[in-house]
Amino acid sequence: MTDMHWDNAITEVTPTKINIRGYPVQELMGRMTFAQVIWLVIMGDLPDENTSKLIETILIQTIDHGPAPPSCQTVRCVTSTGANLQTAVASGIMCMNRFHGGAIEGCFHALQDGIKLVRDEGISFDDAAVKLIDIYRKEGKRIPGFGHQLHKIDPRTVRLFEICGEIGFDGDNIRMVKALEKAFADSGKPLTLNINGATGAVLGDLGVPPNLMSGFFMMSRVPGLIAHSVEEMDRMRPMRKIHPTDYGYDGEPERHLE
Ligand SMILES: CC(C)(COP(=O)(O)OP(=O)(O)OC[C@H]1O[C@@H](n2cnc3c(N)ncnc32)[C@H](O)[C@@H]1OP(=O)(O)O)[C@@H](O)C(=O)NCCC(=O)NCCS
Numbered sequence: 001m002t003d004m005h006w007d008n009a010i011t012e013v014t015p016t017k018i019n020i021r022g023y024p025v026q027e028l029m030g031r032m033t034f035a036q037v038i039w040l041v042i043m044g045d046l047p048d049e050n051t052s053k054l055i056e057t058i059l060i061q062t063i064d065h066g067p068a069p070p071s072c073q074t075v076r077c078v079t080s081t082g083a084n085l086q087t088a089v090a091s092g093i094m095c096m097n098r099f100h101g102g103a104i105e106g107c108f109h110a111l112q113d114g115i116k117l118v119r120d121e122g123i124s125f126d127d128a129a130v131k132l133i134d135i136y137r138k139e140g141k142r143i144p145g146f147g148h149q150l151h152k153i154d155p156r157t158v159r160l161f162e163i164c165g166e167i168g169f170d171g172d173n174i175r176m177v178k179a180l181e182k183a184f185a186d187s188g189k190p191l192t193l194n195i196n197g198a199t200g201a202v203l204g205d206l207g208v209p210p211n212l213m214s215g216f217f218m219m220s221r222v223p224g225l226i227a228h229s230v231e232e233m234d235r236m237r238p239m240r241k242i243h244p245t246d247y248g249y250d251g252e253p254e255r256h257l258e
Contacts (some may be wrong), residue, residue, distance in 0.1 A: 145197020
């Protein structure tokens, strides 16, 4: 505490310094990745190597998902009225709620319910998953992070867990989400473990507080929203009727890194 009216514990700014969580910003520049400094400013300290790799992955995996998601439809609609870039992108962020991006935090809370069953009842993760699905079904609730309108298998989930495997990262939330995926499959009604569900598990095992989780989705998606807004400005007629599903892709054909 200082003797000022109020304090912030994030950045110290004086005429001669800009210290982010104590580190001079010019020391971070050129030495740290954007993902590492995002973790620093939000979580308060620099991440270890595994955390850096996972945050980098999480920021890339949902960078864009085409024009269909509500945030992108809204950005294109608002852009077509003549709005500037910041207004259009802000409108997209306002769409990120319980059912769009919010399933990251929602899934984490469901996983915590499952883990509580494991601990309280001394049952396995697999048994807790079956029980949790039954409890949610009886309460008329869906388990956030499961199901997808397009992807039967979400390629982003597969890659995220592959990377977790490569670096030996695991935890109770990841165990629980995999047990739920198995339980849905065994029930004869398989449901896609979507990227939001997988991300809720990984961020949970990284110790990210639940009320911060959707921030990672926002940060990931903003570049995609910027690209769509600028394409709308440059390529489309103002005030056009924007069909929600009847659109194509005429960009670069598939290409690969190697
Ligand atoms: C994403 C979502 C809207 C896709 O829905 P959809 O493919 O149109 O599927 P429907 O809403 O038609 O549901 C089909 C069946 O699966 C069930 N179902 C779908 N998602 C479910 C979930 N997350 N948990 C439990 N049951 C689910 C429905 O209850 C329905 O069962 P029924 O046939 O017995 O009535 C839906 O799966 C959902 O609400 N998921 C949770 C939220 C979420 O993860 N959002 C992020 C998406 S990236």
